[in-house]
Structure formats: structure tokens, C-alpha cells
Amino acid sequence: MKRTALLTLLSISTFTTAVFAQQDSMMLDKIYHESFYQGQAYDNLHYLTKQIGHRIAGSPAADKAVAWSKSLMEKLDFDKVYLQDVKLPYWDRGPKEKAYIVGSKEPLNILALGGSVATPSKGITAEVIEVQLLSDLKKFGDQVRGKIVFVNKPWDESIVETGVAYGLNSSQRSRGPAEAAKLGAVAYLFRSLSSSTTDDYPHTGGTGYVKGIDSIPAMAISATSAIKLSEALKTNPHTKVYLEQHSAWKGMVQTHNVIAEWKGAEFPDKIITIGGHIDSWDVGEGAHDNGTGTMGTLDAIRTLMALGYKPKHTIRLVFYMNEENGVHGASTYGQVAKNKREQIVAAIESDAGGFAPRGFDIKASAERVVWMQQHWKPLFEQKFWVSRFLQGSPGVDSGVWGQHFPNTVMFNFRPDPHRYFDLHHTAKDVFEAVDKRELQSGVAAIASLLYLVDQQIEQL
Amino acid sequence: MKRTALLTLLSISTFTTAVFAQQDSMMLDKIYHESFYQGQAYDNLHYLTKQIGHRIAGSPAADKAVAWSKSLMEKLDFDKVYLQDVKLPYWDRGPKEKAYIVGSKEPLNILALGGSVATPSKGITAEVIEVQLLSDLKKFGDQVRGKIVFVNKPWDESIVETGVAYGLNSSQRSRGPAEAAKLGAVAYLFRSLSSSTTDDYPHTGGTGYVKGIDSIPAMAISATSAIKLSEALKTNPHTKVYLEQHSAWKGMVQTHNVIAEWKGAEFPDKIITIGGHIDSWDVGEGAHDNGTGTMGTLDAIRTLMALGYKPKHTIRLVFYMNEENGVHGASTYGQVAKNKREQIVAAIESDAGGFAPRGFDIKASAERVVWMQQHWKPLFEQKFWVSRFLQGSPGVDSGVWGQHFPNTVMFNFRPDPHRYFDLHHTAKDVFEAVDKRELQSGVAAIASLLYLVDQQIEQL
Secondary structure, eight states: OOHHHHHHHHHHHHHHHHHHHHHHHHHHHHHHHHHHHHHHHHHHHHHIIIIIIOTTTHHHHHHHHHHHHHHHHTTTTSSEEEEHHHEEEEEOOOOOEEEETTTTTEOOOOOEETTOOOOTTOOEEEEEEEEEGGGGGGGGGGGTSSSSSEOOOOOTTSSSHHHHHHHHHHHHTTTHHHHHHTTTEEEEEEEEOOOOOSOOOOOOOOOOOOOOSSSOEEEOOHHHHHHHHHHHHOTTOOEEEEOOOOOOOEEEEEEEEEEEOOOOEEEEEEEEEEEEEEOOOSSOOOOOIIIHHHHHHHHHHHHHHTTOOSSSSSEEEEEEOTTTTOHHHHHHHOOOOOTOEEEEEEEOHHHHHHEEEEEEEEESSSSHHHHHHHHHHHHHHHHOOEEEEEEEEOOOOHHHGGGOOTTTTEEEEEEEOHHHHHHHHHHSSGGGOHHHHHHHHHHHHHHHHHHHHHGGGGGO | OOOOHHHHHHHHHHHHHHHHHHHHHHHHHHHHHHHHHHHHHHHHHIIIIIOOOOOOOHHHHHHHHHHHHHHHHHHHTOSSEEEEEEEEEEEEESSOOOOEEEETTEEEEEEOTTTOOOOOOOEEEEEEEESSSSGGGGGGGGTTSSSSEOOOOOOOOOOSSHHHHHHHHHHHHHTHHHHHHHHHOOOEEEEOSSSSSSOOOOOOBBBOTTTTOEEEOEEEEOOOHHHHHHHHHHHOOOOOOEEEEEOOEEEEEEEEEEEEEEESSEEEEEEEEEEEOOOOOSSTTOOIIHHHEEOOOOOOHHHHHHHOOOOOOEEEEEEEOTTTTHHHHHHHHHHHHHHHTTTEEEEEEESSSSSSSSEEEEEHHHHHHHHHHHHHHHHHHHHHOEEEEEEEOOOOOHHGGGGOOTOOOEEEEEOTTTHHHTTTSSSOOOGSSSOOHHHHHHHHHHHHHHHHHHGGGGGG
């Protein structure tokens, strides 16, 4: 090819790229305008948190959230809205837990972990073995028998990405009760997975037991109560603690994922899944976890619909049931999609709170991520303050169903991480902790990404 | 040069760069650890906001803030701590403003603007001319005479960078009173520069008059009160409003900038200025504006000192007086530095709140900014979630004294912009609106930048 011809072609190509970038940029302006001026995520979140409230999978409130979510979707221009059956075991906390230091009657703030068994109805009174690490437990050997194990490992405050700090301590919650039971402990207490080191809110979350080993009651204790207990143990190593909780598995129940489809004009059989989990823990109001993720992704689609957008691919909104304690909704979703041999080309999940949007972690090849950094990031960075387009892990629900879809490009929405683990799984996770501008800015970022994925996923 | 030799040189150079980057990365880890675990910005901010409170330049509280700041600096290992005399006119709000719709006695929430003259002591009662834009005023011509001008331009909610939205409306505050007075208005009211469109907090701020034109009382009205007044005017265009406020200039007073110097080992005569303004408006507690900026920059230096760092350049911390209504502190600082022919190689300012850190706007050549994007941004982006290194404007104080120092590289700290203008210049700007992790994360970002500037500014 002659040099001139090559240059001409190159400049046509550069020109075309520039024109497309210009069109995309104009579309993003419209999306942000629509989201900030007409956004409904904040008002919908208000209804979800205040009228329905917390909604653990299997509870009547979760059913109410499902029915209401379906009615919300039916008001929009989806081609199809339906419920997908999900069977799961229902765990119920029962009456409020009680805990105190025997003698002083100094109360300790605790929450049973999801999946925990109850104490005897008259509670447990026992001495306490305190360790910093689960692995320190072994050296106490037979002394553990009959005692309450108390794992008091503080949060690593130096880590800006609080999700990483959470991961460092999460085995305390997931494996702790089984490890303690193995050594004959009568109950398991551990310092909450909390980035706040100065408040008295315990953080709940799921745990599990191991077959063949006794199940013992398992509870999280607030940071300040953990400090209080640790001080008492320093003064008197024979300090006893009273623990009482009444949680139980209530058997299998029928619940649902809520699904809505917006048919693609060009590739109707190629699906982009977007959504988050509709269940929450049974404390607080499930505002950041995950009211913002469900109301946000719904509003991202509403935003595109309001702008008269026509998708190329079929966009499927999924509100997963039961991310918090079993992930049965995502498992079912994956099984059904696999059985139908669906083509799911991309997935967007929002389950990290409704704080100011920072970007997306992307499960895709390094080459694809670099392409997005080159083509998409400039559309967001300076103007919309969204700049994180890094290779990373998908959300929990996408990760579970994605096991059947290894080639699906997955986006995990990342809002600012500083404050999330202050309120995660606590009574503090309420509507008032969500800022409207931050939430609608996130809706706009997600809607913009959805638009770009729909337009350009074939070019990746 | 032979190809092999060149390659060897290149790889030595790449290797050296990598080693330095590794050292920098380790230093940043230490800085973040120190800031999150030993940081004092949050506790100092608590004292400043709760024990001293708001502190308009010239007030006794501002003097108290100066004396206390000096004592804070004296506790650290600075080589020199001193006050720099600043003369300025003191404006005082006087007793709380009153405003209501005549007849209904419906109260309106207003704040006098800094620099405003008072109403007559018995207030002003007059009809109202409402416009959206200042420029619309002219078409009312002689009808404006004797009336209250009410500029009711809403905030542009679609702009993520709220500072830009603020800039779009700021002439309402700065030029509005003079424009209205020119047409014979008896008072000036305008919708507060607020990103919150749903609250009843007026936002104060500075204004000015024009020589030869009467000065008329000038006030900001809250968003919801503006809406209420606008509705009343729709129902009855002859609606009258009562306004009463007692603000006044109280003459010249002697105040101070607070300055501390940490002598450089290698280039003692080359100065890096860092700081923010210590004064605030006379409502709220001046927490985000600018308690976080002063306590944050002080703590950034403390962080480096605690790590045993020895600066190459002289690091000069400046708490400027009077950024809010006159910028006399920065003017004085610039004049003195100019007279002394000082070499100020770089400046860092923090005056945009204490929200989650996003990065820095940089006043430097495009080439220098690109160099920082290549060398510094990778140290922050993935791990510390700080990624904004863009060419931009300096802060207000640096901008003022920087007129004498056109070659100084200037950094303007940029925290997340979503919530700042909800509380800017209002009673809502209190300690409780600051999150400890967000603040200390910003301190670490600023300390890291200060370290990099001190180490590498000669390489730029």
C-alpha cells in the first residue's frame, strides 16, 4: 500500500474513532443529566428501606421485596418480567441476643451469625479463651474444651481498599466456629469485621459448620465490646461471659429471583446481565447492602429507556435472592442459563454500596481491559470522576453463576470504599447513610457502562 | 553507540527507575500506615470545630484559632514557628437575620452575605422582582426601583464536578448586589449556591459593591425558601417580603497567618509551601471549609516527621487568614515572599473539603503533568484509590500569592466533590460531617505527594 493511501486510511480511521467517541460523549452527557434530574433510585430506595426494611432470604419481607420489585419493573418498558423459582433454607435470628460479662453484668453487643445454631434457651455461661488469630487456638489444646472462644483480631486500618482488609479477617467468620468446635469450645465469639474501631455495632454475616463436628453457637461482637471484654480478661483471666441467642434453620422455602428482559434489536439471543441481590441481612435496612445495587441497576436501565435508547443485545435485569447466606439465587440463575445454553456476553453487578462511583473491576483478559482503559476511561475520567477500570474479580453473584460462563466479560461496580465496612451488615446500614447525588452519580456511571458494553462489546 | 551498550544503558536506567519506584512505594505504605494508625487530623479537627468553632477573619474566635494553631505547630519538630501580621477589615453579621413573606408571616431562611451592609434597623418591606438570571434584570428597567431583587437560578445538578456548577452561578453572589443597586433595588436576595435542592439551609459567602453605586443589603436564601417565595409570587405578583439584618464592617484589625518551617537539608533556600486557610465563615463550624485543610496539611507534615523523614527542601506550612472574605492573608504572604525574593519551588493547598481523596489539580506545564502521571500516579492509583493528576487551577490562596510566583508548580488537593456544596458556607458544615477514614486517607495522600515533590521536583 502506498504511504499516502495508508495515511489516508489511518486518518479516516482516527477520524471515525473520534466521531464515535464524540457520539459516546454526548450520550454520556444525556445519561448523567437524566440520572441527576429524573433519577428514581433514591426514592425507590426510600420505599425499599422504609416500607419493606431488612429482608433476609426466606422471610416475609424478602417476599414483599420480590413482589414490589416485580411491580417496579412492570412499570417500565421491559419485554418480559418474571420470577424465577429459588428454593433455599430459611434461617431466622429469633428474639434479640443477650450477652454480658458475668458479675459486672456489663453488657456486650453481639449478633448471631447467619447459619448459627442457638444457645440452650437459658444461655451459656463459660470462661473465655481470647486469641488474636484462629491459628493461635491450637496451642491451647485441651484448655479450649468447655470454654467460649473469642477471636479478637483488629481490622487492618492501613488498607484503603477496605474489601481487602475484610478478606484478611473473613476466615474468622467463615471457619472460626468449626475450628473452635473441633477443640471442644461451647460457643464462638469474634470481633466484628468492621473498619470502625470505635463503635458498638456488631456486624453479622454468614458462617458454616463442618460435617461430623458439633455445631456451636457463633456470634460477632462489636469493636468496643471486644475491647471491653479483652480488658476484663486482662484483669481476670477467669472472667465468665453469658451468651444467649435463639437463631435456627426453619426448613426449606420457595423464594424467587426477579428478572426483567429488554429485547435486543440486533443480537436478541446475546444477553447482557445486570443487577444485584435483593435480599439483605436482618438488621438495619439493607440500604447500601444492597438496596443501592438493585435500585441503582434498575434506574440505570430506566435512564436508557427514558432517553429512547434501543439496545442491540438483550439486557436482562436480575435481582438475585440470597446472596447473603447461601447464594441460592445466583446458583439457580446459573443452572437455568446453562441448561438453556444461553449466550451471556457480559455481566454488570452492583453490590459494593451506593457511595461515590469510582469505576469497575473487570473480569476479562488484560488486552480487553487495556482496550477499555483506552476507549472508555477517557469518556468518564475528567468530567465524571470515574477512573477505575482495572482487571479484577466479579461480584459474588456473578462469580457464582459465572462458573458456567467462563468467557463472559464481567464488571463489578466499585463505589468509594472508605465508609462501606463501617456499616456493612449492621443496624447502621440505613437509608440515611446514602447520599442522593452519590447514588445517582453511580446510576449514571452504570448506565453509561451498560450503553458502551451494548454498543461495543463485539469490538473487544 | 553500539546497540548492546545502548540496551545495557537502557536496562540500567529502567532498573534504577524501578528501584526508586519500589522505594517510593514502600515509603507510601509507611505514610498510609502512620496516617491511619497515628493520625491526629481528626482529633485536632474536633478541637478546632467544637472548642473554637466558626472563626471569621477578625473575630476573637479567629484569633483563638491562630494562637491554638501556633501551639500545635510548636509541639512538632519545626525549626521555626511564627505569626505573620495581616491587616484586614472585620465584617460582623450581628444578630440573626429575619425574613418572611408579609401577610402569611411565612418565614424565609436567609443569611447576609459577607461584606453586606445592614437593612435599616426596622427592616425593609418591599415587593419582589424575581428573575432566573442576573442579565434578565435589565429588561425590567425602572420597575426595579424600590423593589427587592430575587435571583432564583437553580443549581445545575447534572455536573459531577460541583465546583464547576458553583462557578456557573457564582456571579449571582459576587456581582448581583451591585447590578441590582444600579437599577434602584432596595435589597438583593438570591438562591443559595447549593447542590442540595431540597434543604432549608442558606449558604453565605462574600460579595462586593461598586464605587459610586449605593450599597444595598445582600442575602442568600435557602433552596426551599426560594421555591416557597417563587410559588407565592406566582400566586400574587405583589407579594411583599420583610427583610432585616444588622451586618456591618467594623474597621481594620490586626490578624495573622500562622507559619511553621521545617528546614531542608539539601536546598534550604528552596521552599515548598503547603497549607490552607484557617478562617471560616461565621456559621457552622468550618469543618470541611477549611478545618480539614489546615488540620490535614499539618498532620501530613507530622506524618513525615514521625517517620524520621529529613526533607531536602524547606517545607513551609502556612495557615492563611481570610480566604473567605478578602484573601488578605495570602496577599500579605505573597508580598512578603516577593520582597524577600524567595524561591518557592512548589505549593500544595487543601481547601476543597475532607471527603475521600481523589487526587490533585496541578498548575504546571502539560509536559510536567504528563511526567507526574507517568511516575507518580501509578504509586497511588490501584492501592490507594487516588488517581486524579490533571492540569488545573491552584487553590484560591496559592492563586493569589502565586501571581508573584508564576513558575511555582502548584497542587490543589481534590477530594470527592459530590457532597461538598451541600454544606459549603452553611450551618451544616460541622465536625460530624467529616469521616475519619476519609480525612486520614487524604492526609496520607497529601503527605505522599509532599514526599514525592520534595524528592523529585528537580527532575520535573
